[in-house]
Amino acid sequence: MMNISIFGLGYVGAVSLACLARDGHDVTGVDIAPEKLELIRSGRTPVVEEGMVDLIARVVAEGRVRVDSDTRAAVLRSDLSLVCVGTPSAPNGSQDQSAILRIAADIGAALREKSTPHVVAFRSTLAPGTVEDVLRPLVEAASGKRDGVDFHLCFQPEFLREGSAIRDYDAPPFVVVGACSDFAVERIRDLFGHLPCRFLRTSIRAAETVKYCCNNFHALKIVFANETARLCEALGVDPFEVMNLVCSDTQLNISPAYLRPGFAFGGSCLGKDLRATLHLARTRDVELPVLGSVLESNSKHLEHAISKILASGKRHIGLVGLSFKPGTDDLRESPLVHLAERCLGKGLSLVVYDPSVHLSKLLGANLRYIEATVPHLGKLLREHLEEVVAESELLVVALADPGTVEVLVREVRPDQLVLDLVRIPDAAALRGRYMGLCW
Numbered sequence: 001m002m003n004i005s006i007f008g009l010g011y012v013g014a015v016s017l018a019c020l021a022r023d024g025h026d027v028t029g030v031d032i033a034p035e036k037l038e039l040i041r042s043g044r045t046p047v048v049e050e051g052m053v054d055l056i057a058r059v060v061a062e063g064r065v066r067v068d069s070d071t072r073a074a075v076l077r078s079d080l081s082l083v084c085v086g087t088p089s090a091p092n093g094s095q096d097q098s099a100i101l102r103i104a105a106d107i108g109a110a111l112r113e114k115s116t117p118h119v120v121a122f123r124s125t126l127a128p129g130t131v132e133d134v135l136r137p138l139v140e141a142a143s144g145k146r147d148g149v150d151f152h153l154c155f156q157p158e159f160l161r162e163g164s165a166i167r168d169y170d171a172p173p174f175v176v177v178g179a180c181s182d183f184a185v186e187r188i189r190d191l192f193g194h195l196p197c198r199f200l201r202t203s204i205r206a207a208e209t210v211k212y213c214c215n216n217f218h219a220l221k222i223v224f225a226n227e228t229a230r231l232c233e234a235l236g237v238d239p240f241e242v243m244n245l246v247c248s249d250t251q252l253n254i255s256p257a258y259l260r261p262g263f264a265f266g267g268s269c270l271g272k273d274l275r276a277t278l279h280l281a282r283t284r285d286v287e288l289p290v291l292g293s294v295l296e297s298n299s300k301h302l303e304h305a306i307s308k309i310l311a312s313g314k315r316h317i318g319l320v321g322l323s324f325k326p327g328t329d330d331l332r333e334s335p336l337v338h339l340a341e342r343c344l345g346k347g348l349s350l351v352v353y354d355p356s357v358h359l360s361k362l363l364g365a366n367l368r369y370i371e372a373t374v375p376h377l378g379k380l381l382r383e384h385l386e387e388v389v390a391e392s393e394l395l396v397v398a399l400a401d402p403g404t405v406e407v408l409v410r411e412v413r414p415d416q417l418v419l420d421l422v423r424i425p426d427a428a429a430l431r432g433r434y435m436g437l438c439w
């Protein structure tokens, strides 16, 4: 069992205090609001949460909870501090970090007097980079000590939801710890390793970012379901029936499918069906701003690749892949065709390799599309990847199958640049200069 200090006794801090004390730890709660300290001191909860009234009364009566307004005393009394102070929005949308800055400086000053290793776990939601770029220097300066040597900082995002906070505390989706030191990770494991979920270690920056990413994803999902419902209402369709069906596909819908960073989407279906959905919504006067911005976001991603190609200053471009996804010769709405067209438009020389695309075999709508978009494709296509590598200064790679990667590893020269659109496995084995699309 551990001695723990908790800074900030709002929803996150108060629930953590009650649950850690329930689990047998000795916990000291610190807050700048005297009324919160007084409530807890008298066995009452400072937040309205299911189960908190009874739990706080019990753990306070059992004597495992103290409260204090003195940061120094709380740090000296504990082995580990959880920092849960608020990080609200400033008027310009940025994060108001005044509370966390103050607490970091106060904890640092207290650490000056401590000779045993102390773990500080930041649990407030923080803009990526805050712990390493702002809080670590602050604590080091105030303590005169070194992170990873004399004390150990880490970031552990909190995923509880108000209204079911105790249940979420006991059954979180996962425990994520961003840390540089094993010591910090092991202390967090001592506290939360028993929970019925995966315990995942990552970098501090990734842990800070994943919290934002999860909340943004939740917001996006809610808005998606509600936009779908508004369209359903206008069409006389039951939105619950539709969304239940959507969620019953755990292969493509509620799954990691389509959640891997990569290149823009394309193909004969997604763009066409989105446009038809938006047209339908317009005819019924239904506004769908999120769905309405999906195609724009997709073209921004294409532009991102094009700007990297142009910024490289290379004139001879080799494109590896052309169809909208590997293994098909469907070129309709392939973002790689747009990319090829844009390179040609900018006066760059281009050669293309795609083992699935044989001009002589293209038929029907596919052939008409390519004749209209890149009429001179025949002159650009090469039969072998080796030819494309030999003729290029910059290789834009959109295929990552083992055969393609093997040739790239063998043929790419140190003077060549590789722009990776698909996260090539074994990219470190490439002899050229490597550039990821956004990694």
Ligand SMILES: NC(=O)c1ccc[n+]([C@@H]2O[C@H](COP(=O)([O-])OP(=O)(O)OC[C@H]3O[C@@H](n4cnc5c(N)ncnc54)[C@H](O)[C@@H]3O)[C@@H](O)[C@H]2O)c1
Pocket: 007, 008, 009, 010, 011, 012, 013, 030, 031, 032, 033, 036, 084, 085, 086, 087, 099, 102, 103, 123, 124, 125, 126, 158, 159, 160, 161, 162
């Ligand atoms: N509420 C949630 O459901 C939830 C879930 C996950 C993460 N978070 C994040 O956790 C953090 C805390 O959220 P919350 O909802 O518990 O906030 P809250 O506003 O309810 O509580 C914050 C507490 O910090 C105290 N405080 C401010 N400055 C202090 C200082 N210098 N020393 C000690 N205490 C100080 C405040 O008095 C307040 O009691 C935020 O960053 C939030 O984004 C919240």
